[in-house]
Amino acid sequence: MSAYVKDLIAEVKAKNPAEPEFHQAVEEVAESLSLVFEKHPEYRAAKILERIIEPERVITFRVPWVDDQGEVNINRGYRIEMNSAIGPYKGGLRFHPSVNLGILKFLAFEQVFKNSLTTLPMGGGKGGSDFDPKGKSDLKIMRFCQAFMSELFRHIGPDTDVPAGDIGVGGREIGYLFGQYKKLRNEFTGVLTGKGLNWGGSLIRPEATGYGAVYFAAEMLATKRDSLQGKVCLVSGSGNVAQYTIEKLLSLGAKVVTVSDSNGYIYDEEGINTEKLHFLMELKNVRRGRIKEYSEKYKKAVYTAVDPKDDFNPLWNHKAHCAFPCATQNEINGKDAQNLINNGVYVVSEGANMPTNLDGVKIFLDKKILYGPGKAANAGGVAVSGLEMTQNSMRLPWSREEVDNRLRLIMKDIHTTCVHMSERFGTPGNYVNGANIGGFLKVADAMMDQGVV
Numbered sequence: 001m002s003a004y005v006k007d008l009i010a011e012v013k014a015k016n017p018a019e020p021e022f023h024q025a026v027e028e029v030a031e032s033l034s035l036v037f038e039k040h041p042e043y044r045a046a047k048i049l050e051r052i053i054e055p056e057r058v059i060t061f062r063v064p065w066v067d068d069q070g071e072v073n074i075n076r077g078y079r080i081e082m083n084s085a086i087g088p089y090k091g092g093l094r095f096h097p098s099v100n101l102g103i104l105k106f107l108a109f110e111q112v113f114k115n116s117l118t119t120l121p122m123g124g125g126k127g128g129s130d131f132d133p134k135g136k137s138d139l140k141i142m143r144f145c146q147a148f149m150s151e152l153f154r155h156i157g158p159d160t161d162v163p164a165g166d167i168g169v170g171g172r173e174i175g176y177l178f179g180q181y182k183k184l185r186n187e188f189t190g191v192l193t194g195k196g197l198n199w200g201g202s203l204i205r206p207e208a209t210g211y212g213a214v215y216f217a218a219e220m221l222a223t224k225r226d227s228l229q230g231k232v233c234l235v236s237g238s239g240n241v242a243q244y245t246i247e248k249l250l251s252l253g254a255k256v257v258t259v260s261d262s263n264g265y266i267y268d269e270e271g272i273n274t275e276k277l278h279f280l281m282e283l284k285n286v287r288r289g290r291i292k293e294y295s296e297k298y299k300k301a302v303y304t305a306v307d308p309k310d311d312f313n314p315l316w317n318h319k320a321h322c323a324f325p326c327a328t329q330n331e332i333n334g335k336d337a338q339n340l341i342n343n344g345v346y347v348v349s350e351g352a353n354m355p356t357n358l359d360g361v362k363i364f365l366d367k368k369i370l371y372g373p374g375k376a377a378n379a380g381g382v383a384v385s386g387l388e389m390t391q392n393s394m395r396l397p398w399s400r401e402e403v404d405n406r407l408r409l410i411m412k413d414i415h416t417t418c419v420h421m422s423e424r425f426g427t428p429g430n431y432v433n434g435a436n437i438g439g440f441l442k443v444a445d446a447m448m449d450q451g452v453v
Helices: 003-015 020-039 041-045 048-053 101-117 138-152 171-185 208-222 240-251 274-286 292-297 334-342 358-366 380-394 400-424 431-450
Strands: 057-066 072-083 089-095 124-129 161-165 232-235 258-261 264-267 302-305 322-324 347-349 370-372
Touching: 003 020, 003 048, 020 041, 020 048, 020 101, 020 358, 020 431, 041 048, 041 431, 048 101, 048 431, 057 101, 057 138, 072 089, 072 101, 072 138, 072 161, 089 101, 089 171, 089 380, 101 124, 101 380, 101 400, 101 431, 124 138, 124 161, 138 171, 161 171, 161 380, 208 240, 208 322, 208 347, 208 370, 208 380, 208 400, 232 240, 240 258, 240 274, 240 322, 264 292, 274 292, 292 302, 334 358, 358 370, 370 431, 380 400, 400 431
Parallel strands: 089 124, 089 161, 232 258, 232 322, 322 347, 347 370
Antiparallel strands: 057 072, 072 124, 258 264, 264 302
């Protein structure tokens, strides 16, 4: 690590205390970009990275709302508008008790590079609230979403900032948010993505992040003249991303043996087939139940509850070929990474945002496995959000086949960029460097062209 990067990271930590996820995201990117600054000192002189690290705008606001019992509740809302050098701010909204400024800044920072990699004209942003939708009635969630949008609408628009969904924000929440925006602004525009198909949504959008992570894994394997056919795969999470990761893996002949939620995980040695996946989708999307019910229906599956005392995640300690972390940030630590290697895993494609901590990343890179970092591997979701924006602008829907084909080509292009950039800067096969450098250069060049703004 160069002295410049060390000083930069120290300054970020001093200026942004108690934001460890943001520090981690900046450190990973800055280490990769030290290779760029050696060859292109003009970026360093213009302080491009320092300007990307500092959000263009941070919006925080209170969200008062009334529940079913008439009680007043107050949550905190956020929107981080990180960088708009190549297009309007674009990034999801997360509703979860863990949401805070540091987590959203890390997500927005990652989003800048991810959106750049898609080749689409989108800047980076992120937002959300510490509101927890889990277990709440539709009426409570509608009231909260309406209260949240009653402030957010002032700061977003189809050519300014286009939010989407994230953890805790699915089709139901997007519908309530869009309805309130439409009422307040008296206009029907493509201001949110992830909308329903009947009112401006895109086919393949729900599937896109999961499908994209699988397409990226397939591209990595193709460099070794291999495929996903017959591969045993570990998948974490059980939400939208995990569900469609499993669906696509099954269609390509892979075998998935794990799935999880915040309470525990399932190990199904026989494999999660199409019938079991449909049960999982109904359990999570309709009944909003817990993953333990899977083992109650399928008796050969083994359920393991989360033990807070464990310093590792046992889900990652099973024999397999591929791993798809699709739950949340930092779900794979150094010990988990080593367990994956010890159990024969040689492909990791991240469906979640920054699911591997720095220790785990180092192990994957040292072992030279096929490791696709989230900003590349899970860019399929925001890519199809960008395609939804295009369809909204044209007021023309595309077929499922056309959107899926465009998604596959975008993931192929992202993979090509990662490979090319890693080779150009002397670290062939290092997808982390390739993704960070490839995402940075497009944004950096745009910022250089636009002056100090």
